Amino acid sequence: METAIGPSPEMYLKSLWELSASGEPVGIASVAARLGISPVSASEMIHRLEKRRLVEHRRYRGVRLTRPGRDHARALIRRHRLWERFLADELGLPWESVHDLACELEHAVGAEVTEALAARLGHPRRCPHGNPIPTASGEVRLPSAKPLAELEMHRAATVERISPESGALLSYLAARGVVPGVTVLIEGRDPFGGFLQVRVGQEEIALGEEAAAQVFVAPAELSEAG
Amino acid sequence: METAIGPSPEMYLKSLWELSASGEPVGIASVAARLGISPVSASEMIHRLEKRRLVEHRRYRGVRLTRPGRDHARALIRRHRLWERFLADELGLPWESVHDLACELEHAVGAEVTEALAARLGHPRRCPHGNPIPTASGEVRLPSAKPLAELEMHRAATVERISPESGALLSYLAARGVVPGVTVLIEGRDPFGGFLQVRVGQEEIALGEEAAAQVFVAPAELSEAG
DNA sequence: ATTTATCTTAAGGTCAACCTTAACTTTTCT
DNA sequence: AGAAAAGTTAAGGTTGACCTTAAGATAAAT
Numbered sequence: 001m002e003t004a005i006g007p008s009p010e011m012y013l014k015s016l017w018e019l020s021a022s023g024e025p026v027g028i029a030s031v032a033a034r035l036g037i038s039p040v041s042a043s044e045m046i047h048r049l050e051k052r053r054l055v056e057h058r059r060y061r062g063v064r065l066t067r068p069g070r071d072h073a074r075a076l077i078r079r080h081r082l083w084e085r086f087l088a089d090e091l092g093l094p095w096e097s098v099h100d101l102a103c104e105l106e107h108a109v110g111a112e113v114t115e116a117l118a119a120r121l122g123h124p125r126r127c128p129h130g131n132p133i134p135t136a137s138g139e140v141r142l143p144s145a146k147p148l149a150e151l152e153m154h155r156a157a158t159v160e161r162i163s164p165e166s167g168a169l170l171s172y173l174a175a176r177g178v179v180p181g182v183t184v185l186i187e188g189r190d191p192f193g194g195f196l197q198v199r200v201g202q203e204e205i206a207l208g209e210e211a212a213a214q215v216f217v218a219p220a221e222l223s224e225a226g
Numbered sequence: 227m228e229t230a231i232g233p234s235p236e237m238y239l240k241s242l243w244e245l246s247a248s249g250e251p252v253g254i255a256s257v258a259a260r261l262g263i264s265p266v267s268a269s270e271m272i273h274r275l276e277k278r279r280l281v282e283h284r285r286y287r288g289v290r291l292t293r294p295g296r297d298h299a300r301a302l303i304r305r306h307r308l309w310e311r312f313l314a315d316e317l318g319l320p321w322e323s324v325h326d327l328a329c330e331l332e333h334a335v336g337a338e339v340t341e342a343l344a345a346r347l348g349h350p351r352r353c354p355h356g357n358p359i360p361t362a363s364g365e366v367r368l369p370s371a372k373p374l375a376e377l378e379m380h381r382a383a384t385v386e387r388i389s390p391e392s393g394a395l396l397s398y399l400a401a402r403g404v405v406p407g408v409t410v411l412i413e414g415r416d417p418f419g420g421f422l423q424v425r426v427g428q429e430e431i432a433l434g435e436e437a438a439a440q441v442f443v444a445p446a447e448l449s450e451a452g
Numbered sequence: 453a454t455t456t457a458t459c460t461t462a463a464g465g466t467c468a469a470c471c472t473t474a475a476c477t478t479t480t481c482t
Numbered sequence: 483a484g485a486a487a488a489g490t491t492a493a494g495g496t497t498g499a500c501c502t503t504a505a506g507a508t509a510a511a512t
Contacts, residue, residue: 043461
């Protein structure tokens with residue numbers, strides 16, 4: 001029944017969803033930090049959301065999405081990532097900017113448009129950054145992958161996803177060819193942990209640890225072993 | 227430079243644009259009526275817009291868009307109608323509903339997305355209701371057409387556009403096959419002006435005068451006459 | 453057990469976008 | 483010229499979404 005809630009409350013739901021993949025309560029301060037607002041304002045909004053039965057809040061214990069809250073948040077993520085695909089694939093907009101653009105669009109459409117869009121795009125399962133697109137029925141499968149920093153040396157791996165999806169680091173990675181699907185290989189490690197020497201396709205680059213923390217990779221199967 | 231202005235002010239600009247095709251001042255009351263708000267609130271907003279130099283207001287004389295205001299409004303109409311095309315053509319959503327859906331989307335994108343969308347759609351010149359899509363540089367050509375009610379009897383004509391683009395009448399027209407491009411012919415007139423007998427394609431329908439006032443037609447060229 | 457850090461509530465403020473009621477001015481119409 | 487209609491300003495209100503500062507409560511960590 002598409003309960004209408006404004007852009008701002010929606011951002012809270014989305015943040016809560018992102019901050020608690022498995023459903024543990026989230027501190028209000030971390031929500032506030034993520035949205036760049038004061039804890040007091042976040043607290044206020046959480047109470048508003050609680051009145052609408054979208055979240056449950058236990059004082060000093062944190063917030064959790066209720067069932068309808070979680071459904072709404074998941075639907076938002078779905079919309080967001082579908083718009084990202086659209087913007088990147090159909091409109092050819094640059095990878096680094098689609099996240100921010102999709103952030104606006106996600107609040108402007110309901111299920112009708114979303115599902116038509118999904119159908120139009122062929123029901124993609126990943127956003128351009130490699131993150132999974134929840135299905136209409138609500139399933140989400142995060143690809144199993146680990147941070148690039150934890151990859152063994154000289155072990156080939158495929159970039160599965162990059163998270164989070166916006167900010168200067170994305171352009172940095174994009175400029176260096178680090179996008180989902182490419183094969184990477186660690187060729188060297190700075191002894192003090194400052195950066196990695198990484199081969200990306202043909203090229204070799206140095207990747208700061210902050211950037212490397214955002215890149216999740218799946219090691220390629222080495223041999224015919226099960 | 228894409229001056230950011232919220233959805234609400236944007237709706238005022240759009241309304242002003244629509245209410246004064248040729249640039250004559252518009253009464254605040256009519257803006258208020260169109261947006262469904264009180265004249266007092268409209269007056270307030272007009273003053274806010276005046277501070278931003280988007281409109282000019284002369285007391286008791288009406289409001290007029292300034293150059294930047296008109297540019298912004300035209301850009302909005304462009305976005306709106308491009309989204310309509312997208313929703314109808316690419317997503318296959320029903321003709322009667324694309325207007326309202328596009329109303330949300332138009333506030334969610336800037337020039338970058340708009341132009342990419344336009345390119346993607348092949349730079350269409352008309353929205354699904356037949357109304358012209360302003361070009362990126364700001365040209366608008368309204369197809370010459372007259373209200374269906376003014377068409378001579380038994381004279382074939384093509385439906386050029388339907389305006390306004392939303393409301394119950396649209397579904398009414400859509401259900402009867404009255405959409406841009408079809409050929410219509412008046413076969414009879416109610417002596418007291420209540421309705422028209424119209425042939426639409428193969429079928430014959432009765433069309434109320436309220437509905438007929440929204441349908442703009444271009445008479446087919448009868449012969450080889452210049 | 454006490455401190456520290458986190459969290460929450462209280463109090464008061466801002467701004468945008470609406471609302472109503474009421475009074476007043478200007479234009480327009482008869 | 484006078485009345486009606488349209489438009490305007492004033493005054494006071496509401497709601498949502500933010501803010502700051504300050505005080506109080508709880509949990510966690512020493």
